[in-house]
Amino acid sequence: MSTAYQLWHGQGTRSLRIMWLAEELGITDRITVHPVPFPPRMKAPEYLDINPRGSLPLFVDGAVRMTESIAICLYLLSRHAPTPLALSPAEPGYHDYLEYVVFGEASMMPPIGGIVRQLLIETPETRSATVLAEARENVAFRIRHISAALADGRDYLAGCRLTLADISVGYSLNLITALGEGAIIAPDVAAYLDRLRARPAWITASER
Ligand SMILES: N[C@@H](CCC(=O)N[C@@H](CS)C(=O)NCC(=O)O)C(=O)O
Known part of the structure; x- marks a missing residue:
């Protein structure tokens, strides 16, 4: 399957949530990962040109740009539904x-x-x-x-x-x-x- 997503990732940072979810979903072959040293503000100032927030993660899917780790995970779950990694409103819990x-x-x-x-x-x-x-x-x-x-x-x-x-x-x-x-x-x-x-x-x- 062709690559569709891009993720700017710092080892141990919240972008790990997306890396982990992608592994569980089996979609890592769809993600181009851009490693970023932490903290980017000090170690990779050029990253601010891509993400003025300076925070990790940054996720891009075409025209979609997102910087909140939980929102990105929810986005991927809805893009790859149905998946057991999400609970539906009809399920207990x-x-x-x-x-x-x-x-x-x-x-x-x-x-x-x-x-x-x-x-x-x-x-x-x-x-x-x-x-x-x-x-x-x-x-x-x-x-x-x-x-x-x-x-x-x-x-x-x-x-x-x-x-x-x-x-x-x-x-x-x-x-x-x-x-x-x-x-x-x-x-x-x-x-x-x-x-x-x-x-x-x-x-x-x-x-x-
Ligand atoms: N609520 C955001 C927080 C993002 C965030 O603060 N990330 C940290 C790394 S875990 C960061 O990049 N800090 C460096 C900075 O903000 O300059 C999320 O869940 O993604």
Whole structure:
């Protein structure tokens, strides 16, 4: 099948959600991947000519240009429907699907960003142990919402199968471990993350 999509991708950044989804969908042969060093604002200023936001991902499909990782994933799911990676409104758990697709970005990433700031951006002089502890506590508290979805031995967040909800949340959980902060993650959620990271699609996508 001919290439139709273009993705500007930074290793470990939110564009990994699209790489992972593409592997699960079996459509990687349709995507031209443009690797971008992170952060582009400092390491690839020419990228600002293509994406003035300076953020990753950037996705292009003909005249379509998108820069929000979750919106791009939803776009690909609708372009490649039907797929088990999406839940339809008629299926049980549809509301959980919507909830966790959004939760992985909108609720998980801001406090994780607080940890990133303290660990990677602030200097020893400006770093605040209080702010870092507060961000860690906030992340741990939000992870309880993931535990609730996995109660009663459920393997996935919605619909008893892997969906975009798991890809959205799984990316955020993986980032916590990449920061060396895996101890924040409750054991049931850590086991869930291990299951996600054992998937061939994750392994292939995360190496690119
Ligand atoms: N909500 C957006 C956030 C995009 C974003 O902030 N991406 C980060 C990488 S994970 C980035 O490019 N940061 C560098 C910058 O904004 O300069 C999404 O989900 O795609």
